Amino acid sequence: MERDLERIREEEDRWKRECLNKHRFNRAETDWGEEIKPLYTPDDTRDIDYLEEVGFPGEYPFTRGPHPSMYLGRLWTMRQYSGYGTAEETNKRYRYLLEQGQTGLSVAFDLPTQIGYDSDHPLAQGEVGKVGVAVDSLADMETIFDGLPLDKLSTSMTINSAAAVLLAMYIVVAEKQGVDPGKLNGTIQNDILKEYTVRGTYIFPVGPSLRLITDIFEYCSKHVPRWNTINIAGYHMREAGATAVQEIAFTFADAIEYVNAGIKAGLKVDDFAPRISWIFNTHNNFFEEIAKYRAARRLWAKIMKERFEAKDPRSWMFRFHTQTAGSALTAQQPLNNVVRVAFQTLAAVLAGAQSLASCSFDEALALPTEESVRLSLRTQQIIAHELGVTDTVDPMGGSFYMESLTKRMEEEITEYLKKIDELGGAAAAIEKGYIQQEIQESAYRYQKEVESGKKVVVGMNKYQVEEPPTKGLLKVDPKVGETQIEKLKAFKTTRDSVKLEPALAALKNAAERNANLMPPILDAVRVYATLGEICDVLREVFGEYEGTSAI
Amino acid sequence: MDLVDGVRKGSVRALAKLITLVENEQPGAIEAMESIYPHTGNAYIIGITGPPGAGKSTLTDKITKELRRENYTVGIIAIDPTSPFTGGALLGDRVRMQGVSNDEDVFIRSMATRGTLGGLSRATADTSKILDAYGKDYVIIETVGVGQDEVDIIRTADVSILVVIPGSGDDIQAIKAGIMEIGDIFVVNKSDREGADRLVTEIKMMLDLSSAPRDWTPAIVKTIATEDKGVETLVEKIKEHREYLMESGTLALRRKERIRSEITKIVENEIFRYFDGLIAENRDIYDQRLEDIVGKKEDPYLLAKQAVEIIAKKISKKAGEYKGRG
Amino acid sequence: MNQDKRIRTLVAKPGLDGHDRGAKVIARALRDAGMEVIYSGIRQTPEQIVDAALQEDVDVLLLSILSGAHSFLFPRIMELMKKKGLGDILVLGGGIIPVEDVPELKALGISEVFGPGMTSETLIKYITENLSAGN
DSSP: OHHHHHHHHHHHHHHHHHTGGGSOOOOEEOTTSOEEOSOOOGGGGTTOOIIIIIOOTTSTTOTTOSSSSGGGTOOOEEOOEEOOBSHHHHHHHHHHHHHTTOOSEEEOBOHHHHTTOOTTSGGGTTTTTSSSBOOOSHHHHHHHTTTOOGGGOEEEEOOSTTHHHHHHHHHHHHHHTTOOGGGOEEEEOOOOHHIIIIIOOOOSOHHHHHHHHHHHHHHHHHHOTTEEOEEEEOHHHHHTTOOHHHHHHHHHHHHHHHHHHHHHTTOOHHHHGGGEEEEEEEOSOHHHHHHHHHHHHHHHHHIIIIISOOOSHHHHOOOEEEEEOGGGOOSSSTTHHHHHHHHHHHHHHHTTOSEEEOOOTTTTTSSOOHHHHHHHHHHHHHHHHTSOTTSSSOTTTTOHHHHHHHHHHHHHHHHHHHHHHHHTSHHHHHHTTHHHHHHHHHHHHHHHHHHHTSSOOBTTTBSOOOOOOOOSOOOOOTTHHHHHHHHHHHHHHHSOTTTHHHHHHHHHHHHHHTOOSHHHHHHHHHTTOOHHHHHHHHHHHHOOOOOOOOO | OHHHHHHHTTOHHHHHHHHHHHHTTOTTHHHHHHHHGGGOSOSEEEEEEOOTTSOHHHHHHHHHHHHHHTTOOEEEEEEEOBOTTTSOEEEOGGGGGGGGTTOTTEEEEEEEOOOOTTHHHHHHHHHHHHHHHHTOSEEEEEOSSSSHHHHHHHTTSSEEEEEEOTTSSOOHHHHOTTHHHHOSEEEEOSTTSTTHHHHHHHHHHHHHHOOOOOSSOOEEEEOBGGGTBSHHHHHHHHHHHHHHHHHHTHHHHHHHHHHHHHHHHHHHHHHHHHHHHHHHHTHHHHHHHHHHHHTTSSOHHHHHHHHHHHHHHHHHHHHHHHHHHO | OGGGOOOEEEEEOBSSOOOOHHHHHHHHHHHHTTOEEEEOOSSBOHHHHHHHHHHHTOSEEEEEEOSSTHHHHHHHHHHHHHHTTOTTSEEEEEESOOGGGHHHHHHTTOOEEEOTTOOHHHHHHHHHHHHHHHO
16 A cells, blocks of 8 residues: 555656646645645545544544435435515515425524614614514514424524524414424524624624523523524625635634533533534535535534543534525626536535525525525525435545545644634634634735636626626515514504513513523513513613624 | 814814814914914823723723713824835724714724824824814823834823733733833723733832832723723723822923923924925935935935035025015 | 825725625725725714714715615715715715616715625726816
8 A cells, every 4th residue: 555655656756747747737726825736646645544534424523424324315405595574575485485395494584683673773774674584573473484384394593692582482483383392493593703703793792692692502402402502604704705714713713612601601512512503605616615514524523522522423513504605696697696506506515515505696686586596496406306416425535636625624724723722712812803804814815816817707807798787686675664663563552561571570680690591581572572672671781792893 | 264263163074174184284284283272271181002902992982981971072083003015094993982983072083103203193292182172171092002103192191091901912021111101090901811910910010110200100900991891990090190180280291391392393394394395306316316325425414414404595585485474 | 295195085884784894805905005994893873974974084985785775874874974064075885786776876976886896996996086086
């Protein structure tokens, strides 16, 4: 074996001398700026111990996948991110997507909902129903899931600082449908740290925010055991400009902070670590994207087993949802995006995603139409059923380039994690502006490369055409704000306000006493307290985070 | 003098425009400052300095909030560095002053260091005078870091606050030069971090060792600016220090000292402008002679002497014109 | 003296939308073009933005918004700009703004609206040309 490798290395040198170097060729670079060799051979994987580092799917370190049979056992969940306008419109869109063969829901909330404001709050003006559905109270949540049996669905909710409240609403909708919360499947994002760095929908300061997260961990481990209580997100860092390496590194750094917080709150790591899930961004650089997830699976397993000494193999497993890259879409020649989305989706599948959302081609311009969202769902279905890429597990495994790239990415990510540890962990690194700064540097470098033409974006900086404005885009009804406010007003007059005061007082008391907040939030939701009313009580006790967006 | 009038009548637009005029040294700037000067002397000027990342902006925000609670009006000058490569600057301090950014009685002005020698300390001194004449009760100047420029700026303040944080690597040793001597109040910010008490002890020791004669023992205050902790105490200390300055007569002395150094700077600056103009007018000759000096065919002293002579002539000619007009 | 006259710009994010990659990239590009750039931070109200433009005496105000709330927030901002006597400031919009909304925004006094894919060169050129024309 060793002799074979020597031979191969000698032959490679000879080939370079006698053959390759006689030709002109370009040198490519990885997204983090490392030169890519023109050719990879067994010599490049000589340091990789197959059994230790790659192994078998469903077994430590899970490089080839978290499940033994992967897609041969079950396809990924097809879960398009959607929701807009009112609860009624969103319910209609969900019914449509499920009819079309979608297998899970992913709820997009509007910005006031994400920041804990009711639709009639002055700061909500102009924003109601725009980037997602407006939810003011349990009544809206009942409408969104009307006719959709929650025991048969898996629902992902992109909600962070207000996650406890929206989760409580979901649980109560289930109760009203007669569904045992123990049977609920789904995810809340609940990842506050990246809100401070790249996404911006924070409400409370860091301390109370972390407390809300661990309260959810604790409550759900007892009462909603199948719920994924945190969906740690690299997606938005990538959208903000992070490289693939930074995306995984900064997300893992956040994750380590949450695990530490859980342990500090007195939880056992194996009680909540199996409920950690992830959302990442699958971008254009095909092989790097696949290697990224393979590296992440291996590294997370090592972190959980070695650093946190988790015993339950489910704690070691990295299971992820991914969405194709919104920032890779162009407003120019939008149909080109169909192709980009297809390749990104394919990369996610070859990387072994558990759950997948594909962007729609018109999303650089507006929210997707019914037609465009169907096309992106069909893209997933074509890949699942027509291409044959699901016929064996981890078909890319063993490629010299793929294994070598996986290894290099793991090393680069580890390097970043070391640096962040030295800074005192993710929260400290965020406070110092380190993570924001790194992401902004990458974003700016990318922009300069696009502007200089070093990076080609087809249709945008090369192969441009004169084109008329795209027709047939979805336009959210401009009246949706008014409609929602009227609905809210009418709702407030019909609810039983006698029960409201004591429920909110109990919540305030729990917040001050450091008791778990989930039970009093559930009680407040049950008596139809609005999202804004609940968050205002918490704002009063916790205060508000004041933006320090470093630049 | 529309802008000065506007400032005196409370126009925010005039205030902002006048600061620009003075900062850019545009024509009329000196004349405007002449008319502003008689209306100054009422505002109390707080200088805040400390290494980057110490939390100066957040602390400024919280001090301002505290002062606003007592209904004092506040002007803030927040300084960020100019890029030496492009001459541009990113001014991001406002982001950390969200707590007071929509208060009509707080005026925040971001300023870039720009880089002319002494230009920044002149611009900040003039801007704080304009804010003073506008009627602000307090003016807070927040510097970039802790270098010599900062010392110059902070000297224009009535009270100098030095902000440090535990465990940042820049310990007191590293920033002691010059700046320890001028600190009236020391703030240990982020004091929930490990090493805060040790830092307090270090500062105390440093002050004990210092040979500078002083009647005021610099106060040391622990704060957590992001949580608004310790800020009330800090503001009390600022006021105590102010009382000390008034009662001991030090305030008047300090301000006189400040004017003295300002006059020097104004003169330097004026003469420097003549020198700049002279070079601009004789670019080719200047470049040639520079070459000669480098090549040891000539010496720099002669050139400087000649430049001073020409400048002196120009100034006396201008003075003649000025008299003629009068 | 005029060598010290720098173009001052305010890059602002009105509304609740936290997507500030574009705003920050633009801020850096303008800095590298020699301008002084004040960044407002995210989640700014129209009042905060206009007060910042006033106090900072900027030459240019750039508004970036991706949430679709421009049709409510931009008119509010322009109204306040007029009220505070800032009609002479060059106001530019960017982000995700449908083409059919642009004429309406221009009628408010917003000089130009830039969409995704705009280069910083285009923007810088636009600013310098329009400022020198205005002066």
